[in-house]
Amino acid sequence: xxxxxxxxxxxxxxxxxxxxxxxxxxxxxxxxxxxxxxxxxxxxxxxxxxxxxxxxxxxxxxxxxxxxxxxxxxxxxxxxxxxxxxxxxxxxxxxxxxxxxxx
Numbered sequence: 357x358x359x360x361x362x363x364x365x366x367x368x369x370x371x372x373x374x375x376x377x378x379x380x381x382x383x384x385x386x387x388x389x390x391x392x393x394x395x396x397x398x399x400x401x402x403x404x405x406x407x408x409x410x411x412x413x414x415x416x417x418x419x420x421x422x423x424x425x426x427x428x429x430x431x432x433x434x435x436x437x438x439x440x441x442x443x444x445x446x447x448x449x450x451x452x453x454x455x456x457x458x459x
Contacts (some may be wrong), residue, residue, distance in 0.1 A: 375447045378402050383412065383455040394419060395456050399448065407437055408437040412452050419456070 380400040386393050397410035409424030423435040439445040 359404050375444060381451045381455060383452055385456060396451050397421065412456055419453050421452050
C-alpha cells in the first residue's frame with residue numbers, strides 16, 4: 357500500500373493508528389457563524405475512493421463527525437456511509453478535529 361502524501365489541510369495523524377496509511381482526510385472550514393457545522397470533510401481511502409459530505413459539527417459534548425445522510429419516507433435520517441468500528445470513528449473524528457484546529 358503506497359504512503360499517502362498530505363496536502364494543505366489534509367493529513368494523517370502520524371503514529372496514531374494503523375489507519376494512517378490508508379486514509380487521507382481533507383477539512384474545509386465553513387465560514388458561516390450561524391451554523392453548528394464547523395467544516396465539511398472528505399475522506400479518501402487508499403488514494404482510490406473518496407467519500408464526500410461528512411460534516412464536523414460543534415455538538416454540546418464537543419465536535420463530532422457526522423456522516424452523509426438522507427431523510428427517509430418515515431422522516432428518519434439514515435446514513436449513506438459510516439465507520440463500522442469505534443476505532444475507525446475515533447481516528448476519523450480526531451484527525452478531522454486536529455486538522456480543523458490547525459487552520
